[in-house]
Amino acid sequence: MDKKVDTRSRILDIAEAAVLEKGFEATSIEEIVAGAEISRGGFFYHFKDKNALARAMLERYIEVENALYDDLFARARELNDDPLHCMLIGLKLLAELLEEMPAGHPGCVIASTAYQDRLFDQGVRDLNRQAILGWRKRFRGMFEDIADVYEPREPVNMDALGDMVSGVVEGGLVLQRALGEHNNASEQIMLFRTYLKLLFSPR
Amino acid sequence: MDKKVDTRSRILDIAEAAVLEKGFEATSIEEIVAGAEISRGGFFYHFKDKNALARAMLERYIEVENALYDDLFARARELNDDPLHCMLIGLKLLAELLEEMPAGHPGCVIASTAYQDRLFDQGVRDLNRQAILGWRKRFRGMFEDIADVYEPREPVNMDALGDMVSGVVEGGLVLQRALGEHNNASEQIMLFRTYLKLLFSPR
DNA sequence: TGTCAACTGGACTCGCAGTACAGTCAGGAC
DNA sequence: GTCCTGACTGTACTGCGAGTCCAGTTGACA
Incomplete structure (x- = not known):
């Protein structure tokens, strides 16, 4: 266990889980350092303040999400060259992926930060915005x-x-979270898939 | 200005605006009492704690939202008896309503509480859940x-x-809020409307 | 005139963010 | 072998906001 190398990542892991569970403000630095088994001083060594933590979390999350989409649609393309079918397969894979997550998808950091955005500085909000524009x-x-x-x-x-696409996923995750159900997001994606089938069906 | 009668409502008005702007945790009782021009003691006279405030806000919001839907689809039904066209007209009215709001829709309290739900007690979460199940x-x-x-x-x-329907509105509001644009939610509703047209079009 | 609801105002505790800084400790540079 | 640096630990402090407690005020109504 090379502690030094990944203390920062460990902080981010703990923080992400806590933030997705109960929101950013409700997550104290106290519990993060307890979870990561470091001292308060250690936390502030890595992150100037909670805002810096939020920014790092968002950056990492967006990277992971983008990689996930890249991978998903690359696999879909391997299965079918046609752009419509590639999209339909990709969405199916996405729906399955959301459903497979045992405790339900952790919820999207984007929406979480969007609804608490005055807590964060301009940099964090821009990051959020750029991610959605990218999708x-x-x-x-x-x-x-x-x-x-x-x-x-x-x-x-x-x-x-x-x-x-983003909206249906985000909306589905909001429902899932509020209802305490586990498959709303994947169901919403499947409905959107049906939409695309109808919209682009040959006459 | 009959102060007594509506101090409670005034607190709720101020609180709702603040919470939708920056989230529940980031809204201090201090600023609520400043906005409502009462003392801290006065606030706690009406609400046991912030949780009670959240509950009251949600209750009121859900009532307003339900009344809005009732009105919207009643008007749509007056214009057309056919269930499909009634729905299409209702969604158009909803989209227009969202677009007309000058500073954009205030955002949905449901999503806001969903993403900070560990802050609230079971009662608040149940209320949230029941609202979505109602829709x-x-x-x-x-x-x-x-x-x-x-x-x-x-x-x-x-x-x-x-x-x-709920998901598309919620998702649209998340996008709108994160992007700082003003018509995403209404655009998403119009896309959903197109979906229904295709789904239920006669063969 | 007395009662009561609707407050005001102030003093207090507690938990959390953020600051400051002095000290420790392991590993590589020289 | 020593020095240096990066990655911390530990402690002590300020400041803010939530929530508690309570004594006192005010206006309406019985």
């Missing part, structure tokens, strides 16, 4: 590739459709 | 009426479809 761009591109092959049955705003 | 039932009923007339083009889980 908009990613999915918008994929939908445009689909539209090149399958003309949409109804006119849709491609930016908004791109946002809908 | 599920409401919209599920409407979708079943539609399905009686228009057979869905693809099989869908009616509970999940009912949840999708």
